[in-house]
Amino acid sequence: MRRRLLLAAPALLTLAAEAPPIPTVASFSLLTDMLRRIGAGRITVTTLVPVDGDAHGYQPRPADARAVSGAQLVAVNGLGLDHWMDRLIQSSGFKGTVAVATAAVTPRSMAGGTATDPHAWQDPRNGILYARALAAALVAADPSGATGYRAAAEAYVADIQQTDAWIEAQYTAIPAGSRRVITTHDAFGYYGARYGIEFLAAQGLSTEAEPSAKAIAALVAQIRREKVRAVFLENMTNPRLAQMLARETGAVLGGTVYSDALSGPKGPAATYLDMLRHNTGLFAASMRG
Ligand SMILES: [Zn+2]
Structure with missing residues (x-):
């Protein structure tokens, strides 16, 4: 028993x-x-x-x-x-x-x-x-x-x-006038508001609508006028638009940032926190020139 x-x-x-x-x-x-x-x-x-x-x-x-x-x-x-x-x-x-x-x-x-x-x-x-x-x-x-x-x-x-504290520290030495970034679609508004960065985008808040020729022409003029250094590709959008903007303005392609989706497990943005760190590293490097 x-x-x-x-x-x-x-x-x-x-x-x-x-x-x-x-x-x-x-x-x-x-x-x-x-x-x-x-x-x-x-x-x-x-x-x-x-x-x-x-x-x-x-x-x-x-x-x-x-x-x-x-x-x-x-x-x-x-x-x-x-x-x-x-x-x-x-x-x-x-x-x-x-x-x-x-x-x-x-x-x-x-x-x-x-x-x-x-x-x-x-x-x-x-x-x-x-x-x-x-x-x-x-x-x-x-x-x-x-x-x-x-x-x-x-x-x-x-x-x-x-x-969040690490990201803030990456930008402390960068003057406000250099804090400008171009992306394909308008996915970084909250990030920009948090860290004092102006994001310009060719496409609106959703990828469901194509940008108009007029909107692209205005953005090209703004990139030239404000001497924005880098245009970023996004992992989940077509690269054509960013490539065209870089060609038209002489800005460099700053790399691929992760906006609305993570990377696969072996990529640079396999987790939410990796994504934030990866994007920050590329954005900050482009601003330092
Ligand atoms: Zn989006």
Whole structure:
């Protein structure tokens, strides 16, 4: 009898350890990285828009609807970036927790208040709000993991704060007049507001609309007039526009920055924090000339 009881205890422990992970879905790769950091080993994450992919005009596939319907938690950015998720969530019959990462963010409005900038993650202080929103949603979806989720989120928040301070330090020696950067689409407004950098973009807040010839001509004139040194390619947009701007103005191509998607695991922006550091290194180098 005694021997039996001794055997039963390890068997129970094994059962608890093998509780199936919580299936979650992230609309795009930045949220995948954040969910993995905060998930404390208790979740699996399916990413809909892949690394280096464009979340703006994404067309969901049948496999995406299946992933959403089988998930217990779905994470979206909100502010219009992944607007296609609304219909996907509705049509898949999803009944779980929807985590809106930007729920506590103060949005930047653009174009005289007619457009909302969805790229809030580019300001690390918003990244902290994302982490806390995702942690709260994980706690709601899986209350028995609450302690682990909260501890992982706070450790992550400390890392984000450290990265924010590092970024600020990279720009302290750069005069305000040199803090100008050209990108393809207007994805760095929050970053620019945080660190005092003016970002000029050929395309608007979304990649869904092509820039007009008039807008490009005006940008070319501005780059020449303000002597902006570098034009950056983005990992998830067509490189043609940036190449053309560099050719027309004599600006150099400053490299590829990561705006709306992470890189693959071996790339320079495999995580949210790597992305912030990689972009900052390229931007700051171009300003130092
Ligand atoms: Zn974008």
